Amino acid sequence: MFYLVEEFFSIQGEGKYAGTPSYFLRTGGCNLSCEGFGTSYCVNGLVKYGCDTYFAVDRAFSASWQKIDDTNAFISHLKTEFDTIGYLPHVVITGGEPLLYAHDEVFYAIFAWLVELGVSVTFETNGIIEINFDKFPLYKKAIFALSIKLSNSGESASKRINTTAIKKITDNSDESFFKFTLDKEIIDSSAFNEIQNIISISPDKKIFCMPVGESRSTLEANDKAVFAFCIKYGYNYSDRLHIRIFDTTQGV
Numbered sequence: 001m002f003y004l005v006e007e008f009f010s011i012q013g014e015g016k017y018a019g020t021p022s023y024f025l026r027t028g029g030c031n032l033s034c035e036g037f038g039t040s041y042c043v044n045g046l047v048k049y050g051c052d053t054y055f056a057v058d059r060a061f062s063a064s065w066q067k068i069d070d071t072n073a074f075i076s077h078l079k080t081e082f083d084t085i086g087y088l089p090h091v092v093i094t095g096g097e098p099l100l101y102a103h104d105e106v107f108y109a110i111f112a113w114l115v116e117l118g119v120s121v122t123f124e125t126n127g128i129i130e131i132n133f134d135k136f137p138l139y140k141k142a143i144f145a146l147s148i149k150l151s152n153s154g155e156s157a158s159k160r161i162n163t164t165a166i167k168k169i170t171d172n173s174d175e176s177f178f179k180f181t182l183d184k185e186i187i188d189s190s191a192f193n194e195i196q197n198i199i200s201i202s203p204d205k206k207i208f209c210m211p212v213g214e215s216r217s218t219l220e221a222n223d224k225a226v227f228a229f230c231i232k233y234g235y236n237y238s239d240r241l242h243i244r245i246f247d248t249t250q251g252v
């Protein structure tokens, strides 16, 4: 059983596959809360802070999450969606933290069906969960966008960096890359050292840096600093196309 927050067909807005038509499955729940990213929202009159997908992280929203516990029914639903699209899109499984469900029977069966169908599947993960690649070998065929959180997330290093989990993913999967979220303040202070420390776990992987920004205005406040940072250190710049184009609209 896993929780699905939303699903939609759109274009991947960030990372190595930015620009690729993709079917998104957003799962519910996360092992971090990343209050440092500063997106504010209201629950029962209380102002809270989190990331741009707080609605998939904070269990205060779980009443609106869909419980997926029937593998065949969900596969049949996806078949209909793909028929409507008219071709097999790239599938992005994001969250929250989708790998919370990595060892769940229903989740793995749906992922296995996608792989066997020939679909490219990207997991957008914070890289904390240790995947058992021996027991769940098809995960070797997934693409892992390792969005390891930096200190600007507001989370402690011990909570957000799991060296073993990162190494397992980079060693076992066909493809993985790092993606970091930066703002002007961290660029001026510790970003370079923090990134160097994380990428030393798997030094041969591509590195993408993208600006913090849950809205077009926040993105514009940080994008030039990230752009210059990437040029200085030889990292790849990633924009957030969906925010650049649709601003704060969800499900696009």
Ligand code: SF4
Pocket (backbone or CB within 6 Å): 030, 031, 032, 033, 034, 050, 051, 052, 053, 054, 057, 095, 096, 097, 126, 149, 153
């Ligand atoms: S790890 Fe990702 S989804 Fe989870 S709270 Fe942090 S930014 Fe949000």
